[in-house]
Amino acid sequence: MQQSPVRQPLIIWLTVPLALIGVVWGLVITQTALEFMAILGILSLTGMLIKNAIVLIDETDSLIAAGRARMQSVLDAAVSRARPVTLGVVTTVLGVIPLIWDPFFNSLAVVIICGLSFATILTLIVVPTLYAIFFGVKMDEMGAEPAEASTDMGAN
Numbered sequence: 001m002q003q004s005p006v007r008q009p010l011i012i013w014l015t016v017p018l019a020l021i022g023v024v025w026g027l028v029i030t031q032t033a034l035e036f037m038a039i040l041g042i043l044s045l046t047g048m049l050i051k052n053a054i055v056l057i058d059e060t061d062s063l064i065a066a067g068r069a070r071m072q073s074v075l076d077a078a079v080s081r082a083r084p085v086t087l088g089v090v091t092t093v094l095g096v097i098p099l100i101w102d103p104f105f106n107s108l109a110v111v112i113i114c115g116l117s118f119a120t121i122l123t124l125i126v127v128p129t130l131y132a133i134f135f136g137v138k139m140d141e142m143g144a145e146p147a148e149a150s151t152d153m154g155a156n
Helices: 006-031 038-064 069-103 104-133 147-155
Strands: none
Touching: 006 104, 038 069, 069 104, 069 147, 104 147
């Protein structure tokens, strides 16, 4: 099957607006202005979200190329990349938390913390969903359950 050069970048860019939901909520709840540093935060947030989406799509493509069923690859990639993506988000958020009390960087910190936290949760759901939609992956493409996994479950 020939890959379209447009579908994967489109999936990646469709995840970026998800961050704006978290950004707006964060700015409203903290009553912080959308100033220059907040805009810089949105730009850096975009880069982080693009990285997360690329990681998910690349893992999915790798699993499909290795011969797994397509739907199983989509699901396995989302599960296997959830921890690394989440740990990256947690370390970024923890690193930015001290900036909340800095008057100059307050808006940047709010944007990154709220936008990245919210968009990451949605990205882990939306990217696999969009991948399945854009590439026509159906539920009947799950593949067979590995034999060793079913025997290990019965032994416990």
